[in-house]
Structures are given as structure tokens and as C-alpha cells.
Amino acid sequence: MTLIMMRQMQDNQAGIIRTVKASGEMGRRIRDMGLVPGAEIKIRGRAPLYDPVALRVMGFTLTLRNDEADFIEVEVQ
Amino acid sequence: MSEATFALAGNPNSGKTTLFNALTGARQHVGNYPGVTVEKKEGVYVHDGRQLKLVDLPGTYSLTAYSLEEVAAREFLVNEKPAAVIDIVDAANLERNLYLTLQFMEMGVPVIVALNMMDVAAQRGITIDTMKLGQLLGVPVVATVARRGEGKTELLQVAERIVGDGVRHHPLDISYGEDIDLALMEMEQAIRGAGLLTDRYRARWVALKYMETDEQILALGRKANPELSAQLEATVQKVADHLRATLDLYPEAVIADHRYGYIRSILQQGVMGVRHDRDRLYLSDRIDKVLTNRFAGPLIMLAVIWGLYQFTFTYSEVPVAWLGSFFGWLGGLAEAFIPEGLFRSLLVSGVIDGIGGVLGFVPLIMFMFLGISFLEDSGYMARMAYMLDRVFRVFGLHGSSVMAFIVSGGIAGGCAVPGIMATRTLKSPRERLATILTVPFMNCGAKLPVFALLVAAFFASHEAMVMFGITLVSWAGALLVAKLLRSTVIPGEATPFVMELPPYRLPTFKGLLIHTWERTWHYIRKAGTVILGISIVLWALMSFPGLPESVRQQFENQRQAVLAAAPATAKAIENAGGETALEASALDLQGKLALIDAREAEMGLRYSVAGRIGTALESLSRFAGFDWRTNIALVGGFAAKEVVVSTLGTAYSLGDVDPEETGSLANKLAAAPGWRPLTALSLIVFTMFYAPCFVSVVCIAREAGSWKWAAFSVVFNTALAFTLAVVVYQLGSLLGF
Ligand SMILES: Nc1nc2c(ncn2[C@@H]2O[C@H](COP(=O)(O)OP(=O)(O)OP(=O)(O)O)[C@@H](O)[C@H]2O)c(=O)[nH]1
Numbered sequence: 078m079t080l081i082m083m084r085q086m087q088d089n090q091a092g093i094i095r096t097v098k099a100s101g102e103m104g105r106r107i108r109d110m111g112l113v114p115g116a117e118i119k120i121r122g123r124a125p126l127y128d129p130v131a132l133r134v135m136g137f138t139l140t141l142r143n144d145e146a147d148f149i150e151v152e153v154q
Numbered sequence: 155m156s157e158a159t160f161a162l163a164g165n166p167n168s169g170k171t172t173l174f175n176a177l178t179g180a181r182q183h184v185g186n187y188p189g190v191t192v193e194k195k196e197g198v199y200v201h202d203g204r205q206l207k208l209v210d211l212p213g214t215y216s217l218t219a220y221s222l223e224e225v226a227a228r229e230f231l232v233n234e235k236p237a238a239v240i241d242i243v244d245a246a247n248l249e250r251n252l253y254l255t256l257q258f259m260e261m262g263v264p265v266i267v268a269l270n271m272m273d274v275a276a277q278r279g280i281t282i283d284t285m286k287l288g289q290l291l292g293v294p295v296v297a298t299v300a301r302r303g304e305g306k307t308e309l310l311q312v313a314e315r316i317v318g319d320g321v322r323h324h325p326l327d328i329s330y331g332e333d334i335d336l337a338l339m340e341m342e343q344a345i346r347g348a349g350l351l352t353d354r355y356r357a358r359w360v361a362l363k364y365m366e367t368d369e370q371i372l373a374l375g376r377k378a379n380p381e382l383s384a385q386l387e388a389t390v391q392k393v394a395d396h397l398r399a400t401l402d403l404y405p406e407a408v409i410a411d412h413r414y415g416y417i418r419s420i421l422q423q424g425v426m427g428v429r430h431d432r433d434r435l436y437l438s439d440r441i442d443k444v445l446t447n448r449f450a451g452p453l454i455m456l457a458v459i460w461g462l463y464q465f466t467f468t469y470s471e472v473p474v475a476w477l478g479s480f481f482g483w484l485g486g487l488a489e490a491f492i493p494e495g496l497f498r499s500l501l502v503s504g505v506i507d508g509i510g511g512v513l514g515f516v517p518l519i520m521f522m523f524l525g526i527s528f529l530e531d532s533g534y535m536a537r538m539a540y541m542l543d544r545v546f547r548v549f550g551l552h553g554s555s556v557m558a559f560i561v562s563g564g565i566a567g568g569c570a571v572p573g574i575m576a577t578r579t580l581k582s583p584r585e586r587l588a589t590i591l592t593v594p595f596m597n598c599g600a601k602l603p604v605f606a607l608l609v610a611a612f613f614a615s616h617e618a619m620v621m622f623g624i625t626l627v628s629w630a631g632a633l634l635v636a637k638l639l640r641s642t643v644i645p646g647e648a649t650p651f652v653m654e655l656p657p658y659r660l661p662t663f664k665g666l667l668i669h670t671w672e673r674t675w676h677y678i679r680k681a682g683t684v685i686l687g688i689s690i691v692l693w694a695l696m697s698f699p700g701l702p703e704s705v706r707q708q709f710e711n712q713r714q715a716v717l718a719a720a721p722a723t724a725k726a727i728e729n730a731g732g733e734t735a736l737e738a739s740a741l742d743l744q745g746k747l748a749l750i751d752a753r754e755a756e757m758g759l760r761y762s763v764a765g766r767i768g769t770a771l772e773s774l775s776r777f778a779g780f781d782w783r784t785n786i787a788l789v790g791g792f793a794a795k796e797v798v799v800s801t802l803g804t805a806y807s808l809g810d811v812d813p814e815e816t817g818s819l820a821n822k823l824a825a826a827p828g829w830r831p832l833t834a835l836s837l838i839v840f841t842m843f844y845a846p847c848f849v850s851v852v853c854i855a856r857e858a859g860s861w862k863w864a865a866f867s868v869v870f871n872t873a874l875a876f877t878l879a880v881v882v883y884q885l886g887s888l889l890g891f
Binding site for chain 2: 097103105107110111112113114122124127131140144
């Protein structure tokens with residue numbers, strides 16, 4: 078059990094979101110899409126230029142930039 | 155007949171449009187929400203003498219004040235007080251979709267949940283107990299498959315029941331944890347006591363929005379009651395400080411957590427069963443493995459765009475030719491049956507040529523929209539945004555700018571007007587402004603006829619390739635200008651890119667046709683009204699003032715002189731009546747006469763108001779290779795780009811005398827003196843970059859919030875276009891083209 082930032086996650090790595098540090102609009106948009114503490118996520122892959130990242134949460138696929146992934150702390154195996 | 159209004163709401167891609175179409179059929183009306191230009195669709199459903207009015211709310215994930223759509227949806231619910239919100243919930247994606255449902259319930263509007271995509275959920279091994287979900291949520295839940303129209307009747311029965319006997323409903327109050335709950339209670343009392351905004355909103359909801367620091371409600375509250383508002387904000391601040399200190403969280407984060415917690419607690423009470431592993435690779439994911447693959451993805455994307463071109467141009471060729479010859483035939487008919495004069499000139503040169511020039515391209519535009527709709531409905535468009543975001547960010551834009559660029563004509567066709575409006579989904583004002591100012595560089599459906607005409611006339615053997623090249627150039631230009639703008643007049647940070655990649659779906663034929671038709675109709679309507687008017691105005695500009703009598707007399711004298719020089723041949727022509735083949739001498743005489751007529755017509759056009767403007771500009775425009783005729787057309791193009799084609803048509807048919815010559819405008823241009831491929835290229839470049847049409851300019855002013863930006867785009871774009879066209883023409887001339 079270790080806490081890492083989402084940016085550091087490998088493709089196909091799974092984990093559980095522990096904290097979302099973003100506030101304001103970015104925080105709101107991240108949470109609206111279901112990225113809240115306790116949510117299970119799995120990295121699906123990255124765009125051809127390695128950014129944004131695509132991940133699976135609550136059974137659907139979401140994309141966000143690495144800069145935004147830096148606000149999300151994930152507990153991984 | 156009683157009428158009740160229902161609002162249709164839901165997440166993007168939940169099947170809202172499909173359900174709306176299934177319910178209302180063709181009885182639709184598209185308008186705008188008051189004050190903003192978010193599109194508002196209304197439809198009517200008639201059943202058992204009862205009329206239900208359905209309003210399609212914008213698709214949103216939430217009800218915050220961050221986007222115009224979400225505010226428009228909120229305002230509609232508060233102002234129009236619909237009988238209920240029919241909330242379309244994607245059953246295959248229940249957890250996140252219910253987040254919006256909760257927010258409607260918190261607002262206190264009656265909600266009916268349409269649990270859509272039940273077939274997809276079943277395929278994925280998800281079972282949902284709709285009865286139980288309804289009980290736990292406290293709202294009616296109806297299972298639907300919008301695509302097949304299933305559940306439609308049940309949904310309407312529930313809706314009618316609500317109208318009929320007003321089914322009880324109670325707003326939802328969720329617990330957000332002790333700290334926030336206590337503060338909310340206190341605030342709610344104060345709000346109710348002072349009646350702050352309670353004429354429109356629930357007191358608790360106002361309190362909740364204060365807690366979430368919702369800009370819109372805060373602004374309203376401050377205006378209505380500054381003291382109380384300050385007091386409420388202080389309470390919120392206290393809670394916020396406390397939460398920051400103890401949990402290192404913002405109140406809005408805690409609220410969101412509790413909403414999701416509430417949803418999870420409901421789903422865990424046996425509402426939802428999942429047979430397969432949730433992370434299982436569905437077909438969609440497997441497709442993504444290829445389509446967004448690091449190496450294959452971009453190549454496939456280029457191939458898709460290229461394929462769209464091939465599809466559009468290959469299949470529209472035949473109907474375009476039909477329409478072209480139809481309008482040619484119509485013009486010929488008018489010329490044969492209406493006596494020569496102003497009226498015939500107006501009808502043929504102003505109306506038929508003008509409308510024909512525009513409508514002739516309808517098939518082209520229709521095929522393009524069909525292709526674009528397919529990409530949108532299938533989910534591929536979102537992948538393009540995903541793959542291109544990194545690129546767009548380099549230029550100070552946003553992955554979602556792709557949508558605006560594509561709608562504006564980034565793939566082909568499209569229109570800058572909806573493109574400029576599509577930028578509403580962009581949250582950063584800076585990226586949005588940069589997008590708004592650069593989307594008019596895309597090849598909109600109105601510029602396409604201009605390009606298509608020039609390409610057909612001068613590059614016919616490489617049609618698809620040249621059009622593809624035009625697309626690449628407009629993209630490059632738009633992106634570079636965006637970068638320029640973002641580093642000079644609109645500098646600033648980048649904003650978040652949080653976007654859903656919807657599962658791939660095979661679009662329905664009906665859905666595609668509706669989308670295609672809506673957009674094509676938009677184009678035709680514009681052509682039918684604005685263009686017809688402008689075509690007539692331009693005809694007048696080109697016809698008045700007429701040549702002075704003395705000049706006309708000179709031409710008449712020349713004709714008489716030619717005839718008098720060979721009286722026998724003139725007689726022969728008269729007798730032949732155009733039926734029998736003429737001798738060489740007669741043909742020669744006819745040629746001489748035609749030459750005089752053409753010179754007279756050309757002189758007449760030059761003498762007209764338009765001709766004078768065009769001639770005045772010629773001294774400048776010749777650096778780009780444009781003569782006065784092209785100048786007239788380009789001035790007209792400011793009204794709407796497709797007018798460039800119709801004006802060229804009018805200009806050349808006015809200057810053309812032989813009524814038998816009904817060959818297309820492309821042939822005319824190819825044969826016209828002063829035209830060569832380089833001229834066409836220079837004109838293509840100029841058309842691509844110069845001032846947006848006035849409708850777009852008005853949109854820019856409105857969307858950018860200032861006429862300054864509108865004026866900027868007119869002046870800047872025209873200067874840029876002219877510079878580029880001159881460079882192309884001069885360089886090309888130097889190289890001997
Ligand atoms: N399998 C299945 N597909 C559906 C159903 N309802 C809609 N679809 C498909 O889902 C896709 C999206 O549907 P839309 O109606 O365009 O969704 P929307 O919510 O209006 O999406 P936006 O226009 O992006 O806001 C389309 O391809 C529909 O054919 C359904 O019940 N089952």
C-alpha cells in the first residue's frame with residue numbers, strides 16, 4: 078500500500094483515490110466526473126503524446142492532463 | 155386541452171437527443187435560452203387530448219455556475235417551473251449520472267428518472283432493480299431504450315400522472331457531515347427569515363450554493379441583501395477554515411464526497427448487480443487500443459479525415475452536376491421566354507445564378523455533414539480531442555477547441571457561427587477567446603463552394619488532394635495565429651481538460667439523418683434569405699448606373715458598321731434563324747458582333763457602382779493577382795462567403811453575352827483571361843483567411859463580449875489574408891507559375 082500521484086501511475090495500474098487537492102473550478106470539474114476519494118480507478122492509457130491520460134472510473138472512461146493528475150493522490154498496491 | 159411543460163435533462167451522451175426525437179418526432183422548434191445563445195430545443199407530444207411540451211435542456215454533468223449551459227439549465231428550471239424534469243440516466247453509467255439527478259432533487263424540482271441504455275447495461279452484465287431505485291431515491295424511475303423507443307409510453311404515463319394529480323414529491327436533503335450540516339441549518343434559517351432569493355430558490359439550496367461558493371448565487375445574494383450575504387459568507391469561511399485545518403479539504407469537496415457517498419449507499423442496497431468485472435475490456439476499449447494507439451492512432455486519424463474527403467467529393471459529384479445543369483437550364487428557360495431587359499437580367503443574373511450558385515453545393519454540404527455526424531455520434535470525435543490536446547496546448551488552446559474547429563469546418567464543411575458557439579464548452583476565457591478568433595479560418599461550408607469552384611476550374615485532376623491541402627493550410631494558419639494571439643493580446647495560464655470518452659456506438663441511421671438535415675437546412679435557410687437578398691443588392695450594384703446613352707450609341711454604331719460591311723451575310727444569318735448550319739463568313743460575322751457585345755457588357759459592369767469599387771481597389775489588389783471582378787466578389791463575400799461564388803457567377807454572366815453558353819462557372823473562369831492556377835491559389839489563400847462573414851462577426855462580438863474583438867477580427871484577418879495572398883502571388887510569379 079503506497080500513495081502516489083496519479084501522474085506516476087503506469088498504464089493498466091489500478092488504485093483507489095485518497096485525496097483530491099484541487100480547488101475552485103478544476104476541483105469542481107474533477108469531482109463532477111466522479112473522481113472523489115474512495116473511487117476506484119484504473120489507468121487505461123495515454124494519448125500518443127503521453128498526455129492526457131485516459132482512466133477508468135465508475136465504469137466509464139475519462140481523460141485528464143498530467144498537470145491535473147498531479148492534484149490526485151492514489152493508493153496503489 | 156391542457157398543456158404541461160417537462161424539461162429533458164441528463165449527462166452528455168446519455169441518449170437525450172434520441173429520446174427527445176423519439177417523443178416529439180418532427181414537432182420540434184429550435185431556439186435559444188433567453189439572454190444566452192445556448193441552443194434550446196422544444197417539442198410537443200400529444201396524447202389522449204393532453205399536450206405535453208418538452209424542452210431539451212443542455213447536456214451537463216452538474217449544475218454549477220461554471221458553464222453557460224449549466225446556468226441556462228438552472229435558470230430554465232427556476233423561471234419556467236416545469237411540471238418535472240425528465241432526467242435521462244445512463245444505466246450503464248449509473249453512479250456518475252445520478253450525481254446530476256441528486257442536484258436536481260436538491261434544487262427541489264420534481265424529477266422523473268428515465269433509466270436509459272438498459273440494453274447496454276444488460277450487455278455489460280449490469281442488472282438494475284428499477285423499483286428499488288425509485289423507492290430509495292423517492293422519485294419515479296422508468297426503464298427505457300431510447301434508441302428503440304422502448305419505455306416511451308410508460309415514461310409519458312408517469313409524466314401524465316404528475317400533471318394529473320400532482321404526485322407528491324419532496325426535495326432531497328443530504329447530510330454533508332456534521333460541520334457543514336450545522337452551518338447549513340443556521341444559514342437556511344437566516345435566509346428564510348430574510349427571504350433572501352426565496353422567491354425563486356429553496357432556502358436550503360441557497361445556503362448550499364453559498365457553501366459551494368457558487369458565483370452566480372453569490373452575486374445575486376450580494377445584490378439583494380449585502381449585509382446578510384456578508385454574514386453568510388463569513389459563516390462559510392469559518393466552516394471552510396475548520397475543514398481546511400482538520401481534513402485539508404474545501405467545503406465543496408466535502409459536499410461532492412457526500413453526494414457520491416449517498417449514491418453509493420443507495421446502489422449498495424441491492425439496486426445494482428454487476429455480473430462481470432467492471433474493468434473488463436469491452437469492445438469499445440479494445441477498439442480504443444487500436445484507434446488511440448500511439449503510432450496507429452494519429453495515422454488512422456489522418457486516414458479518417460482523408461476518407462471523409464473522398465466520401466464527400468466522390469458521392470456528391472453526381473448530384474452537384476445535376477443541380478448545376480438544372481439551374482443552367484432554368485436560366486436558359488428564362489432567357490428564352492422573358493423579353494430582354496432589366497427584369498430578365500434581375501431574374502437570371504440576380505436570382506437564378508445567385509441561388510443556383512449556393513444551392514448547387516447543397517449535396518456537397520449534406521455529404522460532409524453526414525460524415526461529421528457519423529464521427530460525432532460514433533464517439534470518434536472525442537478521441538480526436540484526446541489525441542490532439544497535447545498539440546493544441548502548445549498553441550495556447552485546449553483539446554476541446556478541436557470541436558469548435560471541426561464544427562467550423564476543420565474537417566470540411568461546417569460553419570463558423572455554430573463553431574464560435576461551440577466554444578462555450580471551453581471554460582477558460584483565454585483559450586475560448588483564442589478559439590473564437592481563430593475558428594473563422596477553418597473551411598466552412600460557405601467557403602467550400604469557392605474552393606470547389608476554383609479547384610474544379612484549375613486543379614480538376616487533383617481535386618481531393620488540393621482540398622486536403624487547403625484543410626492542412628487553414629489548420630496551420632489558425633494554430634499559428636492562436637499561438638500569436640495567446641502570446642500577445644490574450645496571454646495566460648492553461649485550464650483543465652477533464653473529458654469523457656464515450657463508448658463507441660454505431661450511430662443510428664435516423665439519428666444521422668436528423669443531424670445532417672438540421673445542419674443542411676440551416677445552410678439552405680441562410681442561402682434562401684440572406685443570400686438571395688444580397689444577391690439582388692449586388693445585382694443592383696452591378697447594374698446601376700447604366701452606361702450613358704452616348705456610349706451605348708457608340709457600340710450600336712459599331713454593330714451597324716460591321717453589319718453594313720457585309721449585308722449579304724447579315725441577311726443569310728437572319729434567314730437561317732439559327733436552325734441551319736452557317737457558312738464560315740456568317741460565323742465570322744457573328745463572332746465580331748459577340749465581341750462588341752462582350753466589350754459593351756464589360757464596360758457596363760466597370761461603369762456600375764460595384765465596378766467602380768472593384769476598380770478602385772484594383773491598384774492594391776493586383777499585387778495579389780485579383781482584378782476588379784474578383785474584388786467585387788470578395789467585397790460581397792464579407793456578407794457571406796458563398797456570395798463570392800454567386801457574385802463571380804453574376805459578374806461573369808453579365809459580362810458574357812452568348813445566351814447559348816450555359817457552361818458552368820468553372821469553365822468560364824478557366825477560360826477567362828487573367829486567370830491562371832496561381833491566381834486561383836492566391837484567391838484560395840485570401841478567402842481562407844480574410845474577414846469572417848458578418849454573421850460570424852456579430853457572433854464574435856456577442857461571444858467575446860465586446861465589439862472590439864469583432865472589429866479586431868475583421869481588420870486583423872483581412873490584413874493577414876492580403877499579406878499571405880500577395881506573398882503567394884508574388885513568389886509564384888517569380889518562380890514562373
Ligand atoms: N444501445 C443504446 N444506444 C442508445 C440508447 N439511447 C441512445 N443511444 C445512442 O447513444 C448515442 C448518443 O445519443 P444522443 O441521443 O446523441 O445523446 P445525447 O445525450 O443527446 O448526447 P449529446 O448530444 O452529446 O448531448 C447515439 O448514438 C444513440 O443512438 C439506448 O437506449 N441504447
